[in-house]
Amino acid sequence: MKNRNSLMALILLGLTILFWLNQGWLIGEKPLELKALEIEQQELNEQLISAQILANKLDQVYTLFDENLALSKKDSLAEDASIPFLKNITEKMNNLEITLLNVKPKPREEQDNFLRTPYELIIKCTYDQLGKFMAEIERSPRLITIKEFNVKNGIERVKRTATEEDLLEQVVEIHLATLTLVKTKTKAI
Secondary structure (H helix, E strand, O other): OHHHHHHHHHHHHHHHHHHHHHHHHHHOOHHHHHHHHHHHHHHHHHHHHHHHHHHHHHHHHHHHHHHHEEOOOOOHHHOOOOHHHHHHHHHHHHHOOOEEEEEEEOOOEEOOOEEEEEEEEEEEEOHHHHHHHHHHHHHOOOOEEEEEEEEEOOHHHHHHOOOHHHHHOEEEEEEEEEEEEEOOOOOOO
């Protein structure tokens, strides 16, 4: 029995030694390597996400140039009273149910490296519609500046109006301008 217990202890000791040799030789430092690879993968994923965000921003920059860059001052984008712009602005007004009373294109003004094409719009709308229209202009890919707007809501209008419903809609005069970047010819050095 003593031999059998000794034999079992030797076999158990041998198996324990084999287990630790196997652990060190087959598995070894692999868990540490896996941990390092996981950290590297996480860093690369963060870089990928950053690159995707930048790519999205660059698409917006491309759209900005595509919508606002004229190759010369004779380009259709740089014309006085641009028909595509007027169609776009009237479409936005129709979607918001704003009444367009008058549009006056003004002669374009040449700046250093861009053209400003002013327009005078007279519209009839509620304050809510006016706010939504201004938000739509801001979201437009076309560069548009609003110089001023005047709400024609004098005391004489209140005296002449018979009902409160008539006071909901206001006549608003908006002075805005489109900005068109003009590609300049660069000189070779």
